[in-house]
Amino acid sequence: xxxxxxxxxxxxxxxxxxxxxxxxxxxxxxxxxxxxxxxxxxxxxxxxxxxxxxxxxxxxxxxxxxxxxxxxxxxxxxxxxxxxxxxxxxxxxxxxxxxxxxxxxxxxxxxxxxx
Amino acid sequence: xxxxxxxxxxxxxxxxxxxxxxxxxxxxxxxxxxxxxxxxxxxxxxxxxxxxxxxxxxxxxxxxxxxxxxxxxxxxxxxxxxxxxxxxxxxxxxxxxxxxxxxxxxxxxxx
Numbered sequence: 001x002x003x004x005x006x007x008x009x010x011x012x013x014x015x016x017x018x019x020x021x022x023x024x025x026x027x028x029x030x031x032x033x034x035x036x037x038x039x040x041x042x043x044x045x046x047x048x049x050x051x052x053x054x055x056x057x058x059x060x061x062x063x064x065x066x067x068x069x070x071x072x073x074x075x076x077x078x079x080x081x082x083x084x085x086x087x088x089x090x091x092x093x094x095x096x097x098x099x100x101x102x103x104x105x106x107x108x109x110x111x112x113x114x115x
Numbered sequence: 116x117x118x119x120x121x122x123x124x125x126x127x128x129x130x131x132x133x134x135x136x137x138x139x140x141x142x143x144x145x146x147x148x149x150x151x152x153x154x155x156x157x158x159x160x161x162x163x164x165x166x167x168x169x170x171x172x173x174x175x176x177x178x179x180x181x182x183x184x185x186x187x188x189x190x191x192x193x194x195x196x197x198x199x200x201x202x203x204x205x206x207x208x209x210x211x212x213x214x215x216x217x218x219x220x221x222x223x224x225x226x
Contacts, residue, residue, distance in 0.1 A: 042119060042202065042216030043158070058213065090157060103148055103160030104214075 003027040006091050006107035013114055019078040021110050023091030025071075031094045032074040033104070034058075034066060036087040043090065049074055081114045088112075117141045117210070119217035121203050126223045127193055135188045135201050135220045143208025149177050149188045150202040152219065158202055161188070190222075198224045 004025045013019050023032060031050055035043040035058075045058030047066040055066050063085060065077045078085055088111050092104040118140045127133040139147070146165040150158040164170055164179035164186060176189040188201055200219040207215050 040218055042204075042218045043214075044216070045213055048213065056211065059210075103150070103163060104158075106157035106159070108157050 004091060004093050004105055004107045006089075006110050008110060009108065010111045011113070013081050013112070015082060015114055016080050019081050019112065021076045021089055021091075021112070023074045023076070023107055025074075025093045027093060027095075027105070028071060029093040029095045029105075030071075031096065032068065033092040033094075034064070034074065034076045035090045035092065036060065037090060037109075038087050046076065046089075078112075081112075083114050086112060086114045117207060117215050119203055119205060119215055121201075121217040121220045123218070124221045124223065126225060129193055129195060129224055129226050131193050132189065132191050133193060133222065135190070135222065137186045137188070137203035137217055139184050139186070139203070139205045139215075139217075141205050141207040141209065141215060144181060144184075145206040145208045145212060147177075147179055147186050148204045148206070148214065149186075150204065152200045152202055154199070161201075193224050195224050195226070198222060
């Protein structure tokens with residue numbers, strides 16, 4: 001009954017190949033986010049979306065693109081994967097930027113390894 | 116610039132109390148969040164503070180002092196299941212109200 005799912009959960013890919021990660025929500029939340037999490041760093045925002053076809057860059061957006069053609073799906077694409085993009089990727093959703101009673105809800109994460 | 120600082124790791128004893136500190140510098144403070152993250156899992160929301168003072172939720176409490184750029188998460192009656200990383204995040208008006216995250220504090224509970 002998870003309101004947010006990520007796929008795949010694990011992926012190994014080769015340097016230079018494109019990779020797409022999917023985030024799917026059933027909560028009808030407006031905001032969706034892609035983060036990466038690396039040891040010694042906090043979660044870092046890659047891109048976020050505030051509605052269908054409305055997206056914006058985060059602090060580490062270079063090498064990544066996103067698309068949101070439906071409310072429920074937010075796709076993250078690594079255009080040409082590099083070893084520095086080996087990371088755990090989390091998708092998150094929120095009903096509103098200022099809805100704070102519940103915070104963000106995170107997906108289970110995708111562990112991506114670029115070899 | 117923006118900066119969130121937390122201790123990297125802390126150790127505490129089952130049944131005891133532990134306080135995890137977070138200091139921050141942002142251009143436009145607009146709320147502070149605490150999340151819990153067990154190893155290999157997703158972060159889960161614990162608490163939110165936007166005004167100075169203490170917010171209590173069962174065994175967990177969170178405190179905020181905006182003038183000092185300081186917050187702490189207080190965990191009482193520690194249980195083994197509290198072994199996790201605790202993430203501090205600040206919503207920053209200067210970053211389109213997005214969250215700026217600390218690196219997290221790994222809390223180890225010993226019997």
